[in-house]
Amino acid sequence: SQTIHQWPATLVQPVGSPLSLECTVEGTSNPNLYWYRQAAGRGLQLLFYSVGIGQISSEVPQNLSASRPQDRQFILSSKKLLLSDSGFYLCAWSVGLAGGQETQYFGPGTRLLVL
Amino acid sequence: GESVGLHLPTLSVQEGDNSIINCAYSNSASDYFIWYKQESGKGPQFIIDIRSNMDKRQGQRVTVLLNKTVKHLSLQIAATQPGDSAVYFCAEKEGDGQNFVFGPGTRLSVLP
Numbered sequence: 001s002q003t004i005h006q007w008p009a010t011l012v013q014p015v016g017s018p019l020s021l022e023c024t025v026e027g028t029s030n031p032n033l034y035w036y037r038q039a040a041g042r043g044l045q046l047l048f049y050s051v052g053i054g055q056i057s058s059e060v061p062q063n064l065s066a067s068r069p070q071d072r073q074f075i076l077s078s079k080k081l082l083l084s085d086s087g088f089y090l091c092a093w094s095v096g097l098a099g100g101q102e103t104q105y106f107g108p109g110t111r112l113l114v115l
Numbered sequence: 116g117e118s119v120g121l122h123l124p125t126l127s128v129q130e131g132d133n134s135i136i137n138c139a140y141s142n143s144a145s146d147y148f149i150w151y152k153q154e155s156g157k158g159p160q161f162i163i164d165i166r167s168n169m170d171k172r173q174g175q176r177v178t179v180l181l182n183k184t185v186k187h188l189s190l191q192i193a194a195t196q197p198g199d200s201a202v203y204f205c206a207e208k209e210g211d212g213q214n215f216v217f218g219p220g221t222r223l224s225v226l227p
Contacts, residue, residue: 006158032213043204043217044159051213059214090158103149104206104215106158 002027006107019078023091031093033074038088086114127224134192138205145207150190154201200225
């Protein structure tokens with residue numbers, strides 16, 4: 001069965017510090033991978049998605065970046081965190097199906113607090 | 116742009132009663148819909164999905180209804196239990212795009 005991991009679970013970082021959040025998927029090959037941010041009491045905002053190694057698409061302009069160094073690894077990074085980067089970051093995966101009707105499965109999330 | 120929204124931000128139901136959570140969507144071209152459950156501090160958990168060529172789909176204690184005419188989606192939970200307390204999201208997608216559009220969520224509270 002497929003599983004998705006995220007770490008760390010919780011992170012407190014000062015403004016201006018770098019960030020690296022990691023997501024890995026097990027039990028599947030060539031998944032589509034996604035990074036979302038969820039602000040308190042709000043819906044999910046898609047930040048990045050990747051359909052393959054080294055292929056990253058950005059949905060919103062920001063000071064965050066994403067990388068996919070391996071098939072089942074997705075990393076969210078920042079060189080200098082802003083207060084507004086605080087939130088709950090969720091990684092998700094899916095397996096591409098014809099017509100795009102594919103379910104996305106989410107990881108446990110990382111809660112980031114920038115002070 | 117297109118958006119997905121929910122009629123009720125909060126819903127309180129008595130344990131054992133049926134729950135109905137509603138969702139309105141605005142993109143008439145959306146052809147795939149998912150309901151997720153999110154417990155506090157956790158990632159969303161897939162509950163049930165439905166494709167636009169269907170108007171009803173049933174799972175274990177859950178039923179999703181899709182009315183494409185009025186662009187409305189609902190999630191029905193039978194015999195609601197305390198463990199059903201969570202925030203429920205609907206999400207919709209059009210075609211081959213990667214971008215699901217999520218609503219802000221409805222909080223379901225189950226009263227003893």
